[in-house]
Amino acid sequence: MWLTCLRFVLLLWFPGVLHAQSAALPCPAPTLNGGYFVPEHETYAHETKLTYACENGHKPVVEGWWATSTCQNGKWSHEPQCIDEKACLPPAVPNAKYIEKKKGWYEEGNIIRITCNQGYQYKASDATAECRNGTWSPTPVCEKSTDACGEPPEIPHAVIIHEEYQELFDLSAHVQYECEDGYTADGGDRGKVIVCSSGTWSEGPTCRSASSSRQTRPQVMG
Structure with missing residues (x-):
């Protein structure tokens, strides 16, 4: 019986494999x-x-x-x-981005503008690079900004909303925490916004259980 079932499975499987190969x-x-x-x-x-x-x-x-x-x-x-041979291939510039040409290469004399990622700044004043005889000159360097902040601190029972994960944030960047269901931040709200200032984040929220944050009314002794 099991041999019959095996033959049936193989008959179903092989046509699919042959179709995938021919496709x-x-x-x-x-x-x-x-x-x-x-x-x-x-x-x-x-x-x-x-x-x-x-x-x-x-x-x-x-x-x-x-x-x-x-x-x-x-x-x-x-x-x-x-x-x-005098054309240039796309340059590798860490911690930066630029507009790439669809054809994938640049003619001699082409100039591109480099934009540092958030939390980074130019090491020198150069923000552009020119294709010269097959190489880029000069090549801008993006280094970590002294005013940038690292990833926001982890807060128990909270998440950061409206922001994709990133390692560095610019000066004055804002991120918002929101406490999980059943928890509230200081002041009774669900969330709190913190700000990056000179490499340091402002104080984050403390998320407390809503039930534990309620005050019990003292009993009046008669």
Whole structure:
């Protein structure tokens, strides 16, 4: 009996596996101006890895003098491309952000503006970087601000609302605590706002059980 059930399960399972394999699309050969790749085929099966390099005066659109790209269901993990050797790849700037170009690289002479993340400030006055001969110069550095505050203190029976988790907060940043159901903060409210001032948070709330915070009226002796 169990053999019959096993055959039935396999009949249901194998078509699903075969369908999943056949659903993965192949990739067409990339158009690689100024470079070459191996192996050379007109199409490449799903998960096939392609290796390419660029001719003199060009470089891959990713780090290194050679690069690999993998066919993933009809698309390459990155489109193989050879760019001018004087162009720049996106810079890695810790604790900062900038607007990235859709094509994934920058022509020589392009200038980008770096914005430090909350709680960080420029180490020097430079806030921009220029692509010069394949490198960024200068590269702004974002360091922790002396006035920034770390993560707000943990308060028993409370959570922080309306804020995503982050490690640093700018000067004058506000966060709001709210006590869990059945608890109240000082003054009888559910929540309290604290402020970052010169690297220190203002005092947070104390969440007390609502039942324990009620005062018992003294009995009058007759």
